[in-house]
Amino acid sequence: MNITPPNPNKPWTFPDILNSIQNDLQMQRKLAKLLEKYSAEQNVCERQGRCALGCIPGARHTFNKKIYNIVKNADKKKQFEIRVLSEVYDIEPLPSAGNTYRYKVYYTDYSAREWQQATFTWNQGSKLFKLDIKLFRTIDEGKKKTIESKMLILAAGSIGSTEILIKSINTTRTTGQKLSISNRLGMGYSTNGDLLGVISTTKKDIQATRGPIVTSGIKFKEASNFIYTIEDSSIPKMFSGISHLLSQGALFRKLLGFVGAGLTNEIMKMITPVQIPPFSNTSLPLQFSDQDLSKTSKGIYH
Secondary structure (H helix, E strand, C coil): CCCCCCCCCCCCCHHHHHHHHHCCHHHHHHHHHHHHHHHCCCCCCCCCCCCCCCCCCCCCCCHHHHHHHHHHCHHHHCCCCCCCCEEEEEEEECCCCCCCCCEEEEEEECCCEEEEEEEEEEEECCEEEEEEEEEEEECCCCEEEEEEECCCCCCCHHHHHHHHHHHHHCCCCCCCCCCCCCCCCCCCCCCCCCEEEEEECCCCCCCCCCCCCCCCEEEEEEECCEEEEEEEECCCHHHHHHHHHCCCHHHHHHHHHHHHHCCHHHHHHHHCCCCCCCCCCCCCCCCCCHHHHCCEEEEEEC
16 A cells, blocks of 8 residues: 655655544545455465465465355355356457347356266066166267356456457357457467576575565666566575575486486485485485575576
8 A cells, every 4th residue: 555755855754654644534444444354364475485386375365266265155156156167269249239248258168968867677576666867978079158248357367368369359150240359469478487597606695485486676678679577586495405406507407307207216316415324225304494595596587
């Protein structure tokens, strides 16, 4: 929440902030909503540096968690419907004149089933038994369905949403209209982090295993229309065992090869820097420490 200082040339003091809040009813309402929201949050960031691997405390407000919270709430669930195993392949804009709905969504329902009623009878001694059942069969190719909506929000991710839009403008449908979208759709796409770099050894001790992945960044423009960004990135503590390999390119590439091939024994030999005879055949738990990464920094290049 941003509070504009009364004098941009004068640094804020705590009395200034308190007076600004006390004299601003709109600011008080914003602050109340903020407190109400975060006072109920249990999944706060614990600065474990595991954003890329998966957050153990579940601090991120991911789409699936929001859906799950709605499904658990009986009142919200009444206004919400989930259609599982469905794949959208076309969106048709509907004419606004005399039409309540603005879009028709075409999708394949892979959860569709064919079923048939069947009855079995048999004798067991002098007794007659009868069994009524329904036989279900999955439709491998799915079933084509449509749904109309007044408002449509695409939330299939950067790749999924783009794919749906491209399929919609390239539709083979001979009825209705097509979406009118820029021909630049899908061009200039870049992954979130094109290159990883490691600095070892740093001049000062750092806490590479603490915090969320990105806390700062630097943008560069060295030529016209050429911009790149370098951001810091945390290293999960569980990787501290390979810190001594990060600055050794050949060994690090060898380790990645072992990881890809699933050669667990070879991986363990590489990340265990010291073997103490005569205990080399003894299986001991590895102890990794934050200090193993105190001189290592990782960055993401965009």
